[in-house]
Amino acid sequence: MSTTAQLRTESGDAGTPDAPLLELKEMRVFYGAIEALKGIGLTVGKGEIVALLGGNGAGKTTTLRTVSGMLQPRHGEVLLRGERIDGIKSHELVRFGIGHVPEGRRVFATMTVLENLEMGAYKFSSVDSGDLDRVFTLFPRLAERRSQQAGTLSGGEQQMLAIGRALMGRPELLLLDEPSMGLAPLIVQQIFEIIKEINDQGTTVLLVEQNATQALGLADRGYVLETGSVAMSGPAGELLSDSRIRAAYLGEGAA
Numbered sequence: 203m204s205t206t207a208q209l210r211t212e213s214g215d216a217g218t219p220d221a222p223l224l225e226l227k228e229m230r231v232f233y234g235a236i237e238a239l240k241g242i243g244l245t246v247g248k249g250e251i252v253a254l255l256g257g258n259g260a261g262k263t264t265t266l267r268t269v270s271g272m273l274q275p276r277h278g279e280v281l282l283r284g285e286r287i288d289g290i291k292s293h294e295l296v297r298f299g300i301g302h303v304p305e306g307r308r309v310f311a312t313m314t315v316l317e318n319l320e321m322g323a324y325k326f327s328s329v330d331s332g333d334l335d336r337v338f339t340l341f342p343r344l345a346e347r348r349s350q351q352a353g354t355l356s357g358g359e360q361q362m363l364a365i366g367r368a369l370m371g372r373p374e375l376l377l378l379d380e381p382s383m384g385l386a387p388l389i390v391q392q393i394f395e396i397i398k399e400i401n402d403q404g405t406t407v408l409l410v411e412q413n414a415t416q417a418l419g420l421a422d423r424g425y426v427l428e429t430g431s432v433a434m435s436g437p438a439g440e441l442l443s444d445s446r447i448r449a450a451y452l453g454e455g456a457a
């Protein structure tokens with residue numbers, strides 16, 4: 203794909219000026235004959251946190267997998283800084299500044315914390331000690347446990363490790379798939395605070411969550427998916443006060 207050759211690997215400077223960092227246009231994705239995404243459109247601006255909400259099977263994970271190149275859209279476009287990236291494989295997209303923290307963390311269980319983090323830096327010729335320091339500052343628990351096998355970490359620590367591993371690739375856009383899943387409320391709060399800190403340090407975030415209140419509390423804007431389509435979108439504060447959202451996702455009766 204010729205247009206993608208113009209993209210720089212680690213910086214957001216290349217691409218079309220003023221284009222959103224990420225834009226999905228009419229994106230349709232299939233699993234065999236099943237149409238999981240039926241023409242999704244959304245944008246993520248540089249520096250934003252955007253929440254992607256919706257119930258089970260709405261298409262949130264499929265959206266992230268398509269952005270990170272694990273799935274290819276059958277129709278539509280995925281643009282990074284205004285340049286087409288659909289068709290590029292996931293291992294190559296890491297070089298374009300996309301980091302994906304998948305659902306269920308997927309840490310390398312038999313490797314140590316440090317080895318997992320080093321794996322996250324695979325696109326570089328060597329591991330930068332500054333990147334490691336940054337991750338250990340964000341997650342002091344990982345620093346304490348750097349020699350521990352990842353499979354023996356708690357669920358919250360594994361989530362921290364999965365995020366830390368993605369940060370080792372210095373992503374400009376971080377895709378987070380349900381970081382709160384299965385974690386105690388206090389740990390979820392810590393993870394969300396760290397996501398905010400990562401964003402404050404300059405990383406743009408697309409956050410998939412079932413936990414709508416917490417996600418919208420953190421996000422600038424949100425999109426609500428229903429059976430593969432965008433049902434609602436808007437500033438996080440507006441979505442949070444919308445009676446339909448409150449009824450569908452916050453367990454309250456519609457006003």
Ligand code: ATP
Pocket residue numbers: 233236238256257258259260261262263264265412
């Ligand atoms: P959840 O919150 O339950 O993870 P989700 O919003 O992330 O849901 P997806 O996992 O993206 O939803 O699934 C969207 C649709 O695609 C669902 O109908 C699901 O059954 C279907 N689907 C997902 N993965 C596959 C697969 N590997 N093969 C076939 N269908 C799939």
